[in-house]
Amino acid sequence: MRGVCLLFGPPRQVCFLAMTEPVSSNDISAKTAGPRGLLIVMTGASGVGKGTLREKWLAGQDVFYSTSWTTREAREGEVNGREYIFVKPAEFLAKAEQGGFLEHAQFVGNHYGTPIEPIEAALERGQDVILEIEVEGAMQVKSRMGDRAILVFIMPPSLTELRRRLTGRATETPERIEKRLTRARDEIMEAHEFRYVVVNDDLERAVGEMQAMQRAERAAQRPESEWTPEDRAAIELAQRLHSRTLTREDLLNVVNS
Numbered sequence: 001m002r003g004v005c006l007l008f009g010p011p012r013q014v015c016f017l018a019m020t021e022p023v024s025s026n027d028i029s030a031k032t033a034g035p036r037g038l039l040i041v042m043t044g045a046s047g048v049g050k051g052t053l054r055e056k057w058l059a060g061q062d063v064f065y066s067t068s069w070t071t072r073e074a075r076e077g078e079v080n081g082r083e084y085i086f087v088k089p090a091e092f093l094a095k096a097e098q099g100g101f102l103e104h105a106q107f108v109g110n111h112y113g114t115p116i117e118p119i120e121a122a123l124e125r126g127q128d129v130i131l132e133i134e135v136e137g138a139m140q141v142k143s144r145m146g147d148r149a150i151l152v153f154i155m156p157p158s159l160t161e162l163r164r165r166l167t168g169r170a171t172e173t174p175e176r177i178e179k180r181l182t183r184a185r186d187e188i189m190e191a192h193e194f195r196y197v198v199v200n201d202d203l204e205r206a207v208g209e210m211q212a213m214q215r216a217e218r219a220a221q222r223p224e225s226e227w228t229p230e231d232r233a234a235i236e237l238a239q240r241l242h243s244r245t246l247t248r249e250d251l252l253n254v255v256n257s
């Protein structure tokens with residue numbers, strides 16, 4: 001229903017009216033007026049290539065990339081305020097307590113969260129907002145925002161390739177790699193919960209698919225009479241990326257390979 005409405009149907013506002021979920025008074029998109037940005041959430045296993053893909057996809061675009069808070073130690077070369085806002089657990093938990101995160105989750109022993117205020121401001125400016133977060137947090141965004149969040153699951157070609165990427169990146173100890181891979185199995189089995197699934201095997205193709213998905217979602221906010229041939233091509237491609245095309249067997253094939 002959700003995807004059909006967006007991809008084949010009338011402008012998005014009509015989809016919202018069709019939603020049964022109540023809009024709470026602290027719902028960030030409920031406060032926006034006029035043209036607004038898209039809220040796009042990239043999720044998927046650690047090491048699948050979310051960061052790599054995101055940098056190529058967003059190069060040259062004026063979007064707002066949300067910088068998360070985390071309690072994990074900065075890696076060599078990471079800068080406070082650029083990769084993450086690095087904080088102590090007490091500071092993180094105080095912000096969580098005050099409702100300062102759109103979502104937050106624990107991942108392999110550390111807290112990660114998306115600060116809410118800058119997102120609200122960017123959406124109000126009409127900028128697309130991009131989150132790159134793990135699966136539990138993405139599920140929280142889904143339940144809080146409903147169809148107003150565009151959730152994209154980035155799928156590895158196989159678990160063997162995911163292990164190769166995590167090992168090749170050389171940022172984690174072997175023990176932490178194993179923890180990430182264990183978590184990845186569960187995360188992959190949840191892929192059907194998200195609107196789109198992009199397989200990051202060939203990076204250039206995956207970048208093209210992210211661009212098409214974004215274009216299709218923008219087009220879906222306008223009346224069909226305004227769609228260009230490029231919009232229509234993007235919509236056609238985005239339909240093929242829709243998670244309804246996935247079977248449980250597809251997911252098991254990734255996890256077991």
Ligand SMILES: Nc1nc2c(ncn2[C@@H]2O[C@H](COP(=O)(O)OP(=O)(O)O)[C@@H](O)[C@H]2O)c(=O)[nH]1
Pocket residue numbers: 044045046047050068069072103104105107112113114132133134135136137138
């Ligand atoms: N829920 C949630 N997850 C996040 C957030 N920021 C980053 N993550 C995810 O937390 C996981 C671990 O991140 P990190 O320690 O940087 O490892 P890496 O992504 O493998 O380089 C990754 O899947 C990130 O996408 C956030 O604000 N919220």
Ligand SMILES: Nc1ncnc2c1ncn2[C@@H]1O[C@H](COP(=O)(O)OP(=O)(O)O)[C@@H](O)[C@H]1O
Pocket residue numbers: 045046047048049050051052053165166168169200201202203
């Ligand atoms: N399509 C791809 N093919 C091969 N290697 C890739 C691809 N995408 C990313 N990588 C590599 O995989 C590793 C993990 O990528 P990264 O972007 O850090 O993942 P994530 O942000 O999901 O944790 C990096 O070394 C990156 O260069």
